[in-house]
Structure formats: structure tokens, C-alpha cells
Amino acid sequence: SRSINLAVIPGDGIGQEVVAEGLKVLSAVLPQDVKLETEEYDFGARRYHATGETLTDADLDALKRHDAILLGAIGDPSVPSGVLERGFLLKLRFAFDHHVNLRPSKLLPGVATPLAGEPEIDFVVVREGTEGPYTGNGGTIRKGTEHEVATEVSVNTAFGVERVVRDAFARAQARPRKKLALIHKNNVLTFAGHLWTNVFNKVAEEFPEVTTEYMHVDAATIYLVTQPERFDVIVTDNLFGDIVTDLAAAVSGGIGVAASGNINPSGDFPSMFEPVHGSAPDIAGQGKADPTATVLSVALLLRHLGYEAEAARIDDAVAADLAERTGKPARSTSEIGDALAVRVAG
């Protein structure tokens, strides 16, 4: 019989509330014969303040034993900027080699967009997750003085670039439009840019059916607001991916519906799924958070574990729910979760 052994990290702020709804929908969608086991982990601001710990080796050992991880949100204004980001979120992505950071953007019917007209938006960003300017390489000398120098080193390897580019080509190949755009800034960041461009062009030869284009990151932000329908699959580095996926989320319905997967395609370590939004401490504990992004992250999780039919049922339920929202009074976090659970079960 089948089973899913899930690590659950509610985290900070609205993380608790949205993860509860994600699990509700997950339970509702799974067939009877699939045994769902969940173990909750206490990470984030509370634990940091109590123990000074963000993510220990023992934590990593424990997390490693799960099939996948569902994360709500990590971050709180009471913790200095960077501590939980570098000490937990990025540490986990690097430790579990989550090199494919997958972020789909689809503007669903009934969903508001800040863009005029009715753009058709349906693309997926494959963001590199373990290299680039995110490695933490760099340093500071003469800190706090007028002679301070701070560096950040973007590290890019053929190994790291090729595996994520190959993943993106395979995804483009599997989609009807078969288009792939590389986003970088190879006219200025010429060392990293040439590596990315050369690897991209080399792998392209193995995928003759995929139509490719290259675009500078600055130009890409223009296209994302003027011609978002142009995109099918995008592959890009860690930092550019961070930036363009927030913009992509904004134009395709907001971060309330933006899901993401931090994927290790080899399966050597569990992959992690999380909404793109943060912990939103201003609305935490009030039942105001929209759990949709977390529920869509659960769909990515199921798809990753091979439950394609169940993932599709969640996607359909979310689409149907969003299509009926216009003009209705706002619902609470758990009301939205309940409605989605009913739909996926039905």
C-alpha cells in the first residue's frame, strides 16, 4: 500500500494558518489506500528566540527521512534581516540541493491582475536554487567605518547550470508550446553570462523541437508587463529568478495564489513546497490569509510524488473556487480551505 511521510513546517505568522488548510485539502484529495503520515517541526522566529537555533544538523537528519516537506512561511520582524533567510530557508535549499526552484504563473479566470486588457498568462519559471549570488560567498572588511568594503560573489558552475537548464528544456519539451526563454544579463555579467548562454545553447541542440530565446533580465521585466503571453518556460539564475517570479506572481493574480517547489529531481533529499508569499505578520492569527498558494503548493508536491490525478483535482478545485469569488463577501482562511476540501473530495 502507498504512503506519504510528510514533514510539515508551519513556521511564522500566517504560515500556521495556511498550512492547516493545505493539509486539510491534502487529506481530502488522497485516495483511501494512501496512508498520510505528518510530522510537525517547530522552526522559525519562536525557536530562534528560545534557543538561538535556526536549523541544526540533527534537524536536517530528521527532515531527510521524509518523502517531502510542506512549508508555510518563515520570517518575523523581531529577527534581524538575514538570520532566518540564510540560517533556515537558504540553508535548507542548499543542504537538500534544491536546485530546481519551480514557480508556475497562471492567470486563472476571475482573478484580478494589475495589467490592463485580459492577458493570457501561463508560464513556469525554473529558477536555479543552489548557486549564483545566493551562495553567501563574499565578505566585509573595515565594517562600520567609512572605508568599509562589502563583496558578494555569484558562483556559477557548468555542473549547476547544466542540470537546471536541462530540467527546463525537458519541461518546455513536455508543454504544448515548447518554448524556453533564458533570462540573464550576459552583456554585463559576462563571466556568468557566457557560462549560462553557452550551456543553454549546447543543451538546446538536444531539444530541437524547443524554440528558444535569450532576454536580458531588465528587458524581461518589460515583457512580463507588456507581453506576458509571450512566455512558456523561463530558466534563470537564483537572483534573477527571485525577482522575476515575484513580478510574475504580481501580474498573474498576486502572491496570494503563487505556489513554488524547491525540488531535488534526483530524490536524494526530500523536496520542499511552499507558497511564494511570506509570513505577513500584520494579518497573522486573524483568519484573513488566503491559503490558496499553499493549497497549490500541495498540488505541486503531489505531482512531484507521482500523484498526478490528485494534483490535477486540486488545480481544478482552485480554478473553480477562484472563478466564483468575484462579488462574493471575503471568506476566512478556513472557509476557503473547507470549500477547496469539499471540491477535491467531490
Place this chain on the structure above:
Amino acid sequence: SRSINLAVIPGDGIGQEVVAEGLKVLSAVLPQDVKLETEEYDFGARRYHATGETLTDADLDALKRHDAILLGAIGDPSVPSGVLERGFLLKLRFAFDHHVNLRPSKLLPGVATPLAGEPEIDFVVVREGTEGPYTGNGGTIRKGTEHEVATEVSVNTAFGVERVVRDAFARAQARPRKKLALIHKNNVLTFAGHLWTNVFNKVAEEFPEVTTEYMHVDAATIYLVTQPERFDVIVTDNLFGDIVTDLAAAVSGGIGVAASGNINPSGDFPSMFEPVHGSAPDIAGQGKADPTATVLSVALLLRHLGYEAEAARIDDAVAADLAERTGKPARSTSEIGDALAVRVAG
């Protein structure tokens, strides 16, 4: 009697056409007693192909003698990516220490925006121009092999950050709303991020009337499409500035109207003014390019040289011209230039 000794760099593609209109409007707006001298320089793809040169020491010596530089566009698909960007554009910005890269965004009446509703957009980005990931530091080992490693080093100094942050505070102080946002990614790029944040907070103490906020670059892209009216002055690093100013241009009427100044406030070297758009080889030589961004760059140039009244006349002429465009047949590059020249003279 007063005089302006201008270096003119038409450059590649539509650069030639738009610069001609910029000069036309400049001549028309200047009072009789101001003597305008221009010297044209041949830089860009043609010269690179003919001589292999992009910008020599002798070129820099010659350019240095001018009061300011007007640039059209540099770049052509026949030249490998990075050669003219690093070899000309960035070399000039670094050689002349253009550390304040000024990019105003104002959505003028009658101008189309990809955003729904009628957002009020009127802000200016102060982009650092001589540091960050643009320094060209970094390198490649094992090039072309499966073991290639390419690095890019972002270099940030207290000296470099403080002068541009101070410039931005002064600009915010001089504007009615007196708001300044720092855009960075200090939760991930903690070395550079802490330097930027600390310097920003320190300089803020000297400007108690200025309201400040900090925003991660990813979140900033969301606000730029959902709440652009939120911004008054933005200060940010070289790469983030490159990205957010293209997005800012897109939402506030497109790169057809986006002007920029590469400014050395000390006056030790001439400042350079250029449209944000590139050389657009696909429409070059057809009289289709909109010279408005170049004309607005001429206004920035005049303002920088102390001709505030003349700069304002150009801004007003452009606003009036744009307001009357809707529903009219498209005009050629020189027709738009003629119309603006008539308005500023009138």
C-alpha cells in the same frame, strides 16, 4: 556670454535619428545668447568593426573637455554581447565616475500604460553607477569544460554607497512628498545589504524630514505594478537599478519616453545623458523611432547644466505633445522632433 560645449555620440541603430531630434530641440530652446558648440564622435559597432576599438584613452581625453555628453544608443547584433556594453558604455560610466544614474518615471496624461486603472506615477530612481555587480570583477576557470566555474563579484564601498545615498536624500528633500525608498536584497546579500542599509540609516539622520522605507527588490517589482504611486525617490544599487528602471519605464509609458542621466555631481568629468532604450536595429533608418526619450534626456542635461527654465520648457512641450497623440496617425521621428522644436521655441 554663456556657452555649452557638447559631445554628441549618435552611436548605433536609431541612435543617429533620435539624437538629431534631440539637438534640434536643444537648439530651439536655448536663448540667443547661449553659444552651442557640438562635436560628434563616432563610437559603436561601425568603429569597432573598422578598428577593433571601443573607447580609447585618447577618446576619453577628448570627451573630457566637453561640458556634457549626449548619447543616442550603442549596440548592434553584429557585435558579441558584452563587447560594446563593457568596452564602451560601462567603461565611460566608470572612467567619468558617473555614480548617480538618474532615471525619472512619470506617467503623463494621454500616455498608455500596461497597468489597469489610472495609476499616478511620478518618481525618480537614483541608481548607483560605478559599483555593485557592474565592476567586472570575477572570472572564469576551466572555460568551456564541464568543470567551468564563473564568478561575478559585486563590490560595494562605504564611500560609493554613501555619496549616492546622500544624493538621493537631497533629491527627496527637495520634492514635495519627501519620501525615499531603499531597494536591496539585504536578507540574502547580507554583506552588501548591511552596508547599504547601515549607510542609508546613518545618512537618514541628517534628513529628518524625509520619510524612508526599505524594500527587497523582489517585493519592489510587485509594488511597481500594484502601487506605483507609492514611490517618490528610490535609491538602489547598480544591478537592481538596471532592473527596476526598465520595469518603471514599462509601467510609466514605455522606454519610448524614458530618459536618463549618468551624472558626476562633482563636475570633475562631464555627465552623460541618454535615452533608456537601446539601438533597436529592427527599426533603424526608417524614421519610426520616437525621439521623445532623447528629448527628455536633453532636458535632464540642461537641468544639470543649470538651465532650469529651458529644461522645464522641454518637459512641458513633451507633456503637451503626448497629451495630443491619442487617435492621431503616427508621425515620423523628425516630425515629432519638429513639433517639439516648435513648442519649445513658441
